[in-house]
Amino acid sequence: MRRLTEQEYSTLRDGAHVIEADGFGDKVLLLNDCSFLKLFRRKRLLSSALVFPYSTRFTLNAGLLAERGIPSVTIIDNYRIPAIKRTAVHYQPLAGETLRKVLKGATGDSSGLMRQLGQFIALLHEKGVYFRSLHLGNVLLTPDHELGLIDIADISCGRLSVGPRRALRNFHHLARSKVDMELLDSTLRKRLIEAYCEASGRSDDFQAALGKVLHV
Ligand SMILES: Nc1ncnc2c1ncn2[C@@H]1O[C@H](COP(=O)(O)OP(=O)(O)O)[C@@H](O)[C@H]1O
Ligand SMILES: [Mg+2]
Structure with missing residues (x-):
């Protein structure tokens, strides 16, 4: 330093x-x-x-x-x-805009973006990345339509993938963000949950628990 x-x-x-x-x-x-x-x-x-x-x-x-x-x-x-x-x-900086900004400015349907976010979080968990500051102000959509992370001081990276209990805890961080929850209506939350569970292969029980965490 x-x-x-x-x-x-x-x-x-x-x-x-x-x-x-x-x-x-x-x-x-x-x-x-x-x-x-x-x-x-x-x-x-x-x-x-x-x-x-x-x-x-x-x-x-x-x-x-x-x-x-x-x-x-x-x-x-x-x-x-x-x-x-x-x-x-x-x-x-990583080029792009935060998902919070993208969603605030969205005029059309944001289901595709939620699908992408669900798959992205599943990928993070599969790769052992637990991002404590997970919220829509810290995920960027790049000009190449990829998702990326900023504000990365609070991450733990393990060799093993993130298990279901910690994964649920991670979604609590997102659920705690009032601004983000206001940006995501129940349809968008469902898209996010479905995409995450499909990509991560989590159980039906997990999907139900995640629904509770995200209030759908
Ligand atoms: N790498 C980056 N690329 C684009 N914008 C960034 C980047 N880093 C920070 N910003 C902008 O700065 C703001 C605050 O950055 P962040 O690291 O999330 O700090 P904070 O601790 O305030 O949340 C972000 O909301 C974003 O608009
Ligand atoms: Mg931030």
Whole structure:
């Protein structure tokens, strides 16, 4: 991880656009060369982020996703920026739009997209990828009509595929997103469930349980 001085950070940040911020400051910056800088603060004084910062996890996860052929961002560098008490990951964005944005702007039927999302989540689980931040704001539809992931600090990748219990737990993350649940009517949720279960070969019992998780 490269240490940036206040001056180096200020140069990197010059002309940047703030994409996301919260009460603690900037979170995601679009730099003037169109690359992204995502900043992480340590939430507690003593935490695993001290030895294993979120920016490092983000970078390792980008490698694990690439090995599995899952589209995601391309890492440029990792920084420690003591002047603002942050670590940061610098990356080239994945081209495309979040599914949240695509669905908000959709004029026609989004069943096909739900089918694709169900198959995509099944593929993630088959490849052992458990994406804790699974919601429609973190899945991108690329110009090649592929799906990919952003915001990848919270992923665990195992050698074994994700079993049914954890898979259900993973869908809870999506169900907790109120904005996403409002975007998906019951027909779209059913399409998603059917596509996931068909692609993953899960049982009828699983399908019923998933229906409950997604309130259909
Ligand atoms: N790789 C990327 N490609 C395209 N847009 C991105 C990318 N990374 C971030 N963004 C944009 O920045 C926003 C916030 O990024 P994200 O990493 O999800 O941060 P947050 O922690 O705020 O959820 C996204 O909703 C998306 O619009
Ligand atoms: Mg996000």
